[in-house]
Amino acid sequence: MTQITASARYDVCAVGNAIVDVLSPCDDAFLKAQSLTPGSMQLVDAGQSAALYDAMEAGVEASGGSAGNTVAGVGSFGGRAAYIGKVAEDVLGQVFTHDIRASGVHFDTPVLADGAATGFGTGRCLINVTPDGQRTMCTFLGAANQLSVEDIDTALIGDSAIVYLEGYLFDPAPARAAFEAAAAAAHAAGRKVAITLSDTFVVARWRAELLDFITASADIVLANEGELAALFETEDFDAAAAQLAAVVELAAVTRGEHGSVIINGDERVAVPAYPVDKVVDTTGAGDQYAAGFLLGVARGLPLEAAGRLGSLAASEVIAHWGPRPMVKLADLAAQNGLSV
Amino acid sequence: MTQITASARYDVCAVGNAIVDVLSPCDDAFLKAQSLTPGSMQLVDAGQSAALYDAMEAGVEASGGSAGNTVAGVGSFGGRAAYIGKVAEDVLGQVFTHDIRASGVHFDTPVLADGAATGFGTGRCLINVTPDGQRTMCTFLGAANQLSVEDIDTALIGDSAIVYLEGYLFDPAPARAAFEAAAAAAHAAGRKVAITLSDTFVVARWRAELLDFITASADIVLANEGELAALFETEDFDAAAAQLAAVVELAAVTRGEHGSVIINGDERVAVPAYPVDKVVDTTGAGDQYAAGFLLGVARGLPLEAAGRLGSLAASEVIAHWGPRPMVKLADLAAQNGLSV
Numbered sequence: 001m002t003q004i005t006a007s008a009r010y011d012v013c014a015v016g017n018a019i020v021d022v023l024s025p026c027d028d029a030f031l032k033a034q035s036l037t038p039g040s041m042q043l044v045d046a047g048q049s050a051a052l053y054d055a056m057e058a059g060v061e062a063s064g065g066s067a068g069n070t071v072a073g074v075g076s077f078g079g080r081a082a083y084i085g086k087v088a089e090d091v092l093g094q095v096f097t098h099d100i101r102a103s104g105v106h107f108d109t110p111v112l113a114d115g116a117a118t119g120f121g122t123g124r125c126l127i128n129v130t131p132d133g134q135r136t137m138c139t140f141l142g143a144a145n146q147l148s149v150e151d152i153d154t155a156l157i158g159d160s161a162i163v164y165l166e167g168y169l170f171d172p173a174p175a176r177a178a179f180e181a182a183a184a185a186a187h188a189a190g191r192k193v194a195i196t197l198s199d200t201f202v203v204a205r206w207r208a209e210l211l212d213f214i215t216a217s218a219d220i221v222l223a224n225e226g227e228l229a230a231l232f233e234t235e236d237f238d239a240a241a242a243q244l245a246a247v248v249e250l251a252a253v254t255r256g257e258h259g260s261v262i263i264n265g266d267e268r269v270a271v272p273a274y275p276v277d278k279v280v281d282t283t284g285a286g287d288q289y290a291a292g293f294l295l296g297v298a299r300g301l302p303l304e305a306a307g308r309l310g311s312l313a314a315s316e317v318i319a320h321w322g323p324r325p326m327v328k329l330a331d332l333a334a335q336n337g338l339s340v
Numbered sequence: 341m342t343q344i345t346a347s348a349r350y351d352v353c354a355v356g357n358a359i360v361d362v363l364s365p366c367d368d369a370f371l372k373a374q375s376l377t378p379g380s381m382q383l384v385d386a387g388q389s390a391a392l393y394d395a396m397e398a399g400v401e402a403s404g405g406s407a408g409n410t411v412a413g414v415g416s417f418g419g420r421a422a423y424i425g426k427v428a429e430d431v432l433g434q435v436f437t438h439d440i441r442a443s444g445v446h447f448d449t450p451v452l453a454d455g456a457a458t459g460f461g462t463g464r465c466l467i468n469v470t471p472d473g474q475r476t477m478c479t480f481l482g483a484a485n486q487l488s489v490e491d492i493d494t495a496l497i498g499d500s501a502i503v504y505l506e507g508y509l510f511d512p513a514p515a516r517a518a519f520e521a522a523a524a525a526a527h528a529a530g531r532k533v534a535i536t537l538s539d540t541f542v543v544a545r546w547r548a549e550l551l552d553f554i555t556a557s558a559d560i561v562l563a564n565e566g567e568l569a570a571l572f573e574t575e576d577f578d579a580a581a582a583q584l585a586a587v588v589e590l591a592a593v594t595r596g597e598h599g600s601v602i603i604n605g606d607e608r609v610a611v612p613a614y615p616v617d618k619v620v621d622t623t624g625a626g627d628q629y630a631a632g633f634l635l636g637v638a639r640g641l642p643l644e645a646a647g648r649l650g651s652l653a654a655s656e657v658i659a660h661w662g663p664r665p666m667v668k669l670a671d672l673a674a675q676n677g678l679s680v
Contacts, residue, residue, distance in 0.1 A: 024442075025666055058412060058439035060662050061401035072398060091431045091461075099398035102364075121431075277617065280660070320620070321660060322400050326365055 011298035013160035016067025017144040018085030019123040024059030026128035041137040049140035062322035063099035073291025075104035076329040082106040088143035092122035112143040133279035158189030161298040167198030170206040194220035197227035221251040271307030274315035284323025288313035351638035353500035356407025357484040358425030359463040360432040364399030366468035381477040389480035402662035403439035413631025415444035416669040422446040428483035432462035452483040473619035498529030501638040507538030510546040534560035537567035561591040611647030614655035624663025628653035
């Protein structure tokens with residue numbers, strides 16, 4: 001991995017679907033009755049979202065969105081982070097904006113001004129969580145779907161060591177163009193482009209396009225082992241890792257309770273997971289791993305140290321409801337003898 | 341305690357301030373900087389609410405309101421519960437309505453129709469939680485403040501074994517009238533009237549009025565030891581308990597980690613707290629104790645059994661963020677060998 005040398009104002013700037021999560025407990029029978037594939041994310045329209053919400057248990061709301069969760073984690077570690085994403089001018093948009101700024105993240109993407117009038121409220125993700133902590137997500141993108149090339153602040157991206165993109169952005173067409181523009185702006189400024197594969201089904205839908213994008217434009221890939229298997233259509237982890245190493249400079253693949261493996265050319269660095277008393281809700285686990293890992297890389301830490309920051313952040317978030325840290329990750333890192 | 345004999349459609353019908361909570365971590369220095377008294381609840385106006393929210397850390401949102409939390413707990417135990425309270429026609433109102441109904445609670449108080457136009461959005465409570473789990477609350481009542489006598493469904497109350505009233509309702513004048521009307525409707529139907537003292541500062545503000553109300557109209561009082569001390573202006577628990585026993589048929593006083601004491605004439609029943617690995621957020625502890633206790637009383641359980649249901653529900657809610665159960669309390673009771 002080439003060291004990131006040129007000084008940058010931000011460690012990580014993320015581009016993503018700006019969404020508020022609604023998290024409720026459920027059982028397996030509920031997922032079956034609602035025809036939901038356990039562990040998946042699917043897009044739903046406003047009507048489907050309303051119908052599913054009606055059927056869900058009482059729950060909690062929390063700002064979400066994969067890349068938004070990640071930069072909130074970077075901010076919580078004390079890193080310098082920025083975010084680009086679209087909310088509407090409504091209560092959920094205010095909540096999203098408050099939370100990401102309160103995490104120390106720079107966020108000033110123009111709000112979708114006539115959100116209420118157009119019916120594009122702030123996006124929301126309905127998350128049903130089974131007793132084992134696994135989450136199944138149905139996302140109504142709403143205003144997030146209106147993110148466009150005009151929202152890409154190229155100066156902001158040029159001043160960030162790493163720009164981080166969600167695979168989820170491959171789904172909405174206008175966002176895909178924003179995604180490409182962000183990557184181009186980063187490379188034009190000599191910065192690194194990181195992408196998360198986001199979801200097995202996203203990979204299945206956009207496999208060829210994702211692979212093309214990674215090969216042409218990505219420097220760093222984040223994935224879990226299911227997404228890696230889907231990308232290369234093989235359950236052979238070592239074979240898939242080798243294929244990924246051939247097309248990207250650096251990658252980190254999470255393996256749940258088995259920790260993660262960092263892939264750097266021929267090098268493989270295995271990083272253990274931090275123990276958790278009880279897994280409550282795995283929402284945000286991968287996002288928080290990405291927060292620690294990307295911040296570590298942006299700061300030039302050894303790869304294992306970057307991975308450990310990721311593991312630590314993931315262990316915090318899966319022990320409670322919601323996808324973002326509820327403690328200062330900077331304090332948690334210090335308590336665990338890790339430096340940022 | 342006279343047994344509740346006449347059959348009723350609902351075990352508990354609560355009247356309260358319908359509010360959505362915003363919960364964020366904070367430290368003691370933050371409370372000091374914001375001039376907030378640790379552990380208190382104070383009313384704030386829209387401007388104060390917005391200014392405090394701006395200063396708060398990122399957090400989570402969850403349906404709240406003391407009596408709303410209690411009936412959600414009753415519903416989670418499998419009890420039959422109803423709720424009367426006022427929300428506006430906005431996203432937070434939808435969240436409140438969804439959550440309380442999803443907990444199995446009957447709720448059909450007319451929504452404040454022109455909420456957006458009048459500026460009375462759904463009420464919200466900003467809750468700052470210190471690392472020891474203690475919560476400090478600032479409530480903007482919003483639409484909840486518009487609850488009036490016309491909202492009191494006397495048929496619903498007449499068909500409920502216990503009507504449960506928040507001491508918090510003593511603060512807004514129209515709600516106070518609703519409060520009195522609800523108590524009158526319950527007694528007219530031969531039902532029991534329960535009240536929680538809610539907060540030490542509420543007791544201090546309305547001490548004489550609360551004492552008059554309890555003496556004239558309440559059959560059951562819920563309180564914590566601080567509120568009991570404030571009501572009788574003495575730190576002598578036994579003396580205060582005796583004074584309470586002289587004016588009310590039945591009472592339960594919670595004592596944090598020391599459990600609770602049930603007061604029934606000359607009888608005192610000490611009920612232990614259930615152990616909790618880590619206290620995360622005490623918001624809703626008293627409300628969930630009330631849920632178990634009132635349901636037990638409505639069902640004619642022995643007082644100690646009713647208290648144990650309360651202790652169990654409180655132990656669940658303080659182990660996570662938010663004021664309502666995130667598991668089915670009916671299942672939790674069964675796992676702990678308690679019958680409802």
